[in-house]
Amino acid sequence: MDTIHLSQQHVTRHRTVERLIRREITEKEAADLLGIGVRQVRRLKRKVRLGGITSLIHGNAGKPSWNKRPAAAVDTIVQKYKTTYEGFNCLHFRDMLTEREQIDIPRESLRRIFVTHDLPRKKRKTPRRFERRERKPQEGLLIQQDTSFHDWFGTGIPCALVASIDDATSMVVFGKFSPTDGTLPNMEAMMAVTETHGIATAFYVDRASHFKTTRHESIHVQLTGVYDETQIARALKEIGSTLILALSPQAKGRVERLFETLQDRLIKELALAGVKTIDEGNRFLESWLPGFNRKFSVRPANPKSAYRPIPNHLRLRLILSIQEERIVRADNTISFRGQEYLLHKTPHRISFAKTTVTVHVTIDGTIRILHQGQELSFTMAWTKSLGNGEDIIAGE
Template identity: 30%
Template sequence: MKNKLLALKLLKQKIHDPSLTFPLISEKTGYSKRQLIRLSHSLDESSDMEALCHHANEGKEPVNKALKSEIQFLIDLKKPYPSITIAQFRDIFFEDVLNDPAKSDIVARYHLRPRSLSWFRSLFIQQGWKSPESRKPLRRDGRAPHPLREPAPQRGMLIQIDGTPFDWIGNNEMWTLHLAVDDATTEPLAGCFMPTERQLGYCYVMYDILTKYGIPMSLYSDKHTIFRSSKEGNLTQFGQMMADLGIEMIFANSPQAKGRIERYNGTVQRRLPNDIIRFGIHDYDTLNRWFTAFYLPYIRSKFAFLPKDPHDAFVPLDGYDIDSIFTLRYERRIKNDSFSINGIYYSLIDENGEIMHIINDTPVSIRVNVFTNQMYALRYRKKYPVTVTRDRRKRPSSIADNQKDLHEILNNFSAKK
């Protein structure tokens, strides 16, 4: 325990008593030599020891104390965000108010000042606001329950992909965010919102990655049937697309095994709903465009870090026909000049627009573009358009209470032919 009054008395005696050395005074008072030298500069023969023991600001209001106008402004700023982390609320205050030149009059009027994270933490406690930020308890030995492995050294070496269902807009509709995060930098590379987790969402994500960055070395995912076939050794449709690009699929056995993207999903779930409110996003079409154009770079600037190896592992897309990559693949055999998929019969069309005559049992490869649903057949590496010849799908039962209803049903049949 430091004794300031004793230190001042001994320093004053030292002026006339050379036997009182700084090490001796330090041992008796708890002050370091440097602190004692600084204290000695404030001494003279007429020094009042009691007065020197008190700090000059004692009893005064702190010069940086927030005024009531500033506190009230922050209370009003918080109202649209009932569940927000302390860090994000501070970000919004800095980005939307303090650093906005158009808000300079507001900053002056309410006496707003840049505040530290600890200051905002105290404000949350004073106002009784709860932050959704939560940390999992450590183990008894003080380590995290699932220690993290070292990240991949190069950007593009390992991409983690996952789907997260959530009510992002707050309209009681659960939509799934399909997200891809680079393992080396934790930067989000691409994202897509869809009503459910589906193959098309991951195709959009991969299309963005391929066209913006190139071909990654591998993808790390869970064992969803989109990625991993239930039949050992078989590739899913998505797996075949990745195989065409030379991308290796790696599967995790548990959510903890792909911890980086799981934690990133948690970060996005906490931040994104508030930023959707903040930027006035009201529908998922707008959200998808805004998320890709603005939010990915915005969130990347906050949480991404440099990889250990500055050289990218992404490979340029040169030489690949990307439209041919993102296709569903079916193998069929011709019967009576046609083949069927999902109860619909198709025939190949030649360059004159005529149905082609093909020998029965001839194998053909069918491709369907995942984005446009455009279908074509491959024969001898040549693409042939196809046309619908019959629709044998099961039709739902219809009820006709009168002749008018029957007439409408028949008209619908004619329209579908």
């Protein structure tokens, strides 16, 4: 004999309908007591007269769901998690099952498997207490850029990941691993964004020393509060973009949350791909980021792009470089970072002695020297001892 399990709601409904059948209450009163409509009361009355109290139980009660996943399939999913994808959160694991294992499973079904088999789940965070800022309405209005030092490859050696994200769309417009953080890695990110998309209206960054000069407190700084311009601030001003300095990490929360996601998802997929070096990591990022953007980017409120085209006269490679001025010595040489450089003559000038030239260190580390916008050729100069106390400069 099958056991019938009745809830308190079933009992209440049955007693109310029985009173209605005995004409102790009206259909309107029964509907008010049960919180349902009069037509539903009439259907319940008809069911109880035909089948008694068991007719109030749903016909599918006690039966297995028609779309229930077979136990063998569930065991396969659990085994794959424990052997290959351990540590992945529920949503990331679902993406891996779809992309790598060709197993399609709804998110809620996978969550129930996590709960049933006591698989680790991401802990719910405490509510944020910061007022959220609305997204910019157009892509290209604001690019948030930051660097995250982390053991990305599981080798025990941290490295930097420089990333830029569009505030309007959450699209990662640049990402590259680098041994260190500094001026040139961040300039490379800004140049890549500019060459690929156009000139952004503003870059939103932290107050690191390569964005804001804070290394000295001269009397001028103490009196005015004005610091010397950094190389990055100077370069962005030349291309017509603005550098905005955040007052706290929460202010640029979009890129901070990006790194939080990458330190969860990207690290695990780098490990799956066997990536161990920076070069391998950058090749992996090139193919991985487009899929990440398709999954997590959103449409801007205004579909019109705010990126501006690059004017033909702008020499991005020279603008986005470290620039320092040097005065040419009488022997037509300059000293830069411990090295001597001999300038060659040009069709219009034999010597540049006592003139000021600008030395550019480009993103790839190349040295370029310019005088009044004209690029000069040069060779490395060095000294050779003649053994009698006299030195000569090679190239003279």
